[in-house]
Amino acid sequence: MSGGFTVHALLGPEQEEPAEVHARAVLLATGGYEQVLPFPGWTLPGVVTAGGAQAMLKGGLVVPGRRAVVAGAGPLLLPVATGLAAAGVEVAALVESTDPRRLARHGRALAGKLPEGAGYAARLLRHRVPFLARHTVVRAHGDDRLTGVTVAALDTAGRVRPGTERHLPCDTLAVGHGMLPHTDLAEVLGCRLDGLAVAVDTEQRTDVPGVWAAGEATGIGGAALALAEGHIAGCSAAARLRGTAPIRFPPPSRPVRSTGDPPRPSRPPARRPRTGPSRSPTTPWSAAARRSAPVPCARPWTSARATYGP
Numbered sequence: 001m002s003g004g005f006t007v008h009a010l011l012g013p014e015q016e017e018p019a020e021v022h023a024r025a026v027l028l029a030t031g032g033y034e035q036v037l038p039f040p041g042w043t044l045p046g047v048v049t050a051g052g053a054q055a056m057l058k059g060g061l062v063v064p065g066r067r068a069v070v071a072g073a074g075p076l077l078l079p080v081a082t083g084l085a086a087a088g089v090e091v092a093a094l095v096e097s098t099d100p101r102r103l104a105r106h107g108r109a110l111a112g113k114l115p116e117g118a119g120y121a122a123r124l125l126r127h128r129v130p131f132l133a134r135h136t137v138v139r140a141h142g143d144d145r146l147t148g149v150t151v152a153a154l155d156t157a158g159r160v161r162p163g164t165e166r167h168l169p170c171d172t173l174a175v176g177h178g179m180l181p182h183t184d185l186a187e188v189l190g191c192r193l194d195g196l197a198v199a200v201d202t203e204q205r206t207d208v209p210g211v212w213a214a215g216e217a218t219g220i221g222g223a224a225l226a227l228a229e230g231h232i233a234g235c236s237a238a239a240r241l242r243g244t245a246p247i248r249f250p251p252p253s254r255p256v257r258s259t260g261d262p263p264r265p266s267r268p269p270a271r272r273p274r275t276g277p278s279r280s281p282t283t284p285w286s287a288a289a290r291r292s293a294p295v296p297c298a299r300p301w302t303s304a305r306a307t308y309g310p
């Protein structure tokens with residue numbers, strides 16, 4: 001797009017004031033959204049998303065309920081369960097559908113997360129929160145609001161094992177099955193997807209000239225990785241617009257978030273050799289070959305540490 005872009009935005013707390021921004025480069029950082037897999041009773045009052053529960057805890061809002069079950073898949077469940085327990089809520093169970101042996105397969109990638117995981121395990125023990133691995137909520141009960149849930153064990157194929165159902169009384173269910181990348185804007189602009197995420201090269205460029213993408217939109221990896229990718233994308237965009245080549249960074253490794261079962265969002269795209277926008281003589285980066293001064297950038301991810309703590 002040689003003429004650049006016109007971004008239409010809404011400003012202000014009520015998002016009522018229209019604004020137009022003209023730009024030669026656009027960085028999409030549209031994030032991700034929480035996935036919840038439906039089950040009978042999931043719309044009852046008292047059933048909230050794990051992210052919603054954590055947002056209430058972090059925002060100092062009213063803590064939902066007095067007896068809670070935290071269920072689903074993924075690392076967000078840990079701070080939600082420990083956060084609820086620390087706020088005085090009795091956590092009847094942390095119900096994780098992932099098979100812990102699947103996490104072991106990602107041992108190297110998860111090694112740096114061990115202290116964080118151990119910290120959560122200690123807090124769960126301290127608050128006497130029962131941990132039900134490879135279990136799932138099969139039904140939420142109640143007439144006009146939640147009174148309990150039925151949980152059941154899963155077999156190796158992720159199917160409910162008959163005869164393992166048990167009832168847990170509770171007035172709150174915090175449930176979430178991980179995050180999915182938000183790709184709507186990228187798709188409207190014609191960016192290629194890789195699985196469920198926006199495909200980018202090592203400079204965070206999409207295959208649409210002038211469009212970069214960073215963060216959860218390019219694959220779920222956490223706040224630290226999103227920051228690092230945003231930095232890389234910003235450096236790249238600045239350099240390309242100035243007609244210089246950005247410093248080459250080693251791609252930040254995308255931590256394994258979860259190997260949940262039921263079905264998980266696809267793994268983020270592997271970093272591939274550069275397949276970025278083609279350079280026509282009319283595009284701003286046509287001068288890249290003529291200038292050599294790289295744009296210096298720090299490498300934020302060397303000190304960044306992802307945490308899901310409340």
Ligand SMILES: Cc1cc2nc3c(=O)[nH]c(=O)nc-3n(C[C@H](O)[C@H](O)[C@H](O)COP(=O)(O)OP(=O)(O)OC[C@H]3O[C@@H](n4cnc5c(N)ncnc54)[C@H](O)[C@@H]3O)c2cc1C
Binds near residue numbers: 031221222224306309
């Ligand atoms: C409840 C919750 C708790 C979390 N806690 C942690 C934690 O403790 N530690 C951690 O590492 N990570 C945590 N994460 C993940 C963390 O939020 C992300 O890794 C990080 O914020 C990703 O940054 P991002 O820039 O990719 O997206 P985001 O920070 O999500 O920002 C995306 C923005 O784009 C906007 N947007 C989306 N689509 C459009 C559109 N079409 N037009 C205009 N705007 C749009 C959204 O409204 C949002 O403001 C949490 C996530 C959730 C949901």
